[in-house]
Amino acid sequence: MTRAADARLGAYAVLAAAALVAALALRRTELAAIAAPFALLVALGVRARPPLLRAWFELDRERALEGDVLDATVTVRTDQAVDRVEVGLALPDGLELAEGRVVRGQLDCAQGRVRAGRHGDRRCGGGRRG
Numbered sequence: 001m002t003r004a005a006d007a008r009l010g011a012y013a014v015l016a017a018a019a020l021v022a023a024l025a026l027r028r029t030e031l032a033a034i035a036a037p038f039a040l041l042v043a044l045g046v047r048a049r050p051p052l053l054r055a056w057f058e059l060d061r062e063r064a065l066e067g068d069v070l071d072a073t074v075t076v077r078t079d080q081a082v083d084r085v086e087v088g089l090a091l092p093d094g095l096e097l098a099e100g101r102v103v104r105g106q107l108d109c110a111q112g113r114v115r116a117g118r119h120g121d122r123r124c125g126g127g128r129r130g
Contacts, residue, residue, distance in 0.1 A: 012038045016035045016039040017035075019034050019035030020035045020039070052078065052080075055074065057089070059072050059114070060072075068115070069114070074089060095114045098113040
């Protein structure tokens with residue numbers, strides 16, 4: 001997972017540093033008092049821990065013959081609110097996406113259907129949960 005700091009965090013750091021340098025140079029305590037909230041926001045933003053993500057993929061059955069369509073669900077849970085989660089799904093050889101949609105609610109999940117391709121039967125299950 002790649003995390004990136006909000007652009008405001010850098011601006012707050014520059015503002016706090018500039019105000020603290022100005023407070024020292026001009027010997028004005030008011031400038032240090034103005035810088036304190038911004039320095040606190042920077043400290044809290046840097047200290048924030050990444051969210052714990054758990055995801056699992058479920059099919060309605062474990063085996064499929066050529067041309068069979070299976071119902072598939074990808075479910076993602078987090079321990080805290082996140083702005084955006086990107087989920088990529090790499091289907092095993094011989095399976096292709098037939099149709100899909102995203103459902104939003106308490107749990108975010110993508111539901112769809114996969115189709116077994118050519119060359120005999122496919123073992124589809126065996127994924128690990130959580």
